[in-house]
Amino acid sequence: MNFTKKLFLTIFLSAQFLYFGAQENTIRVASFNLRMDTEKDGLNAWSQRKDFVNHLIQYHDFDIIGTQEGFRHQIDNIIKIKAYTYYGVGRDDGKKAGEHSAIVYKNTKFQLLDSGDFWLREDPSKPGYGWDAICCNRIASWVKLKDKKSGKKFYVFNVHFDHQGVIARKESAKLMIKKIKEIAKDGTAILTGDFNSDPDSEAIKTIKISLQDSYDISELSPYGPVGTFNSFNFTAPMDKRIDFIFVTKNVGVKKYAVLTDFLKQRYPSDHLPVVADIYFK
Structure with a gap:
């Protein structure tokens, strides 16, 4: 092998090492509203979807999942997948009791150091409606994790804002940052x-003063549709982005996606x- 070929091979292998090393150092984070379990959804009820959800999680190999709307039995179904556990309360x-904002994570990769919850209301220490919300209690859960391999410690917060209260969403954004x-x-x-x-709402603008939107800072162009809400409509325009992953400024994003996996034309x-x-930078 001549010098030129040796040099090329050395450069190629170094590039491959750096590429795959970077991939190994990434954490795959997902935000996934599971949709509450209600039989009125018919063919889209949880009993019809739960295996699909688990297969999707396994195939895409999520490390951490911020879930919304799931009842305890729905979260319990997900952690039947080997290596996953969760933190969250009703x-x-x-x-x-009630829906959770549970955080599912791989206990093979992360150690739980601390955890907690608070409600989206004037007194966040106990359940109750907040501001102009008229439907539901809203809760946020959080965990402090340690990456077992790197030793890096970090926090994950997960939340579900009210769908009706305009003031509630504005104030919830302020409370989350606080x-x-x-x-x-x-x-x-x-x-x-x-x-x-x-993204143009006051609530999201408030959050983006302190945190980065992973969609905005993805090093690879965002993959998939812009929208994240489909209403179980297979032909939905997918132009409504209401689900987000935010990170502090010492976190980079290799790539971002909205996944459109479906089965028999159902999401x-x-x-x-x-x-x-x-x-982590």
Whole structure:
């Protein structure tokens, strides 16, 4: 082998090493509104979708999933997948009752160091409606994780904003930033959620003062449709982006996607999973 070929091979192998090393150092984060379990959804009811959801999670190999709307039994179904566990409580009693904003993560990759919850209301320490919300209690859950391989410690916050209360969404955005600063302080943080707000809303603009939108900073052009809500309509225009993954400024995003996986022209939920491969700077 001549010198030129040796040089080319050395450069090629070095590039491959750097590429795959970067891939190994990324964490695949998803935000996924599971859609609550209600039999009135007919063919789109959870009983008809749960295996599809699990297969999707396994195939795309999510490391961390911020889930919304799931009841306890729905989350329990997901963690039947080997290597996954979760933290989260019911929004109605801080235990098991009602929908969760549960954070599912690989316990093979991460160690849970701390966790907690707060409600989106004037007094975030206990369940109750907040501001002009008239439908539901709204809860945010968080975890502090340690990457077992790198030793890196970071926080994940997950939330579901109210779908009716305009003031509630504005104030919830302020509360989320306040709580992230209180809990994570200057640490690394990820915020996932269904914010029921589009990118031009006051709520999202408030969050983006302090956090980066993974869609905006993805090093690879965002993949998939812009919209994240399909309403179980296979021909939906997919132009409504209300699900987000935000990160602190010391986090980079390799790539971002909205996944359109379907089976028999049915989606796994009325929201599409949002996914970002992130890395710590």
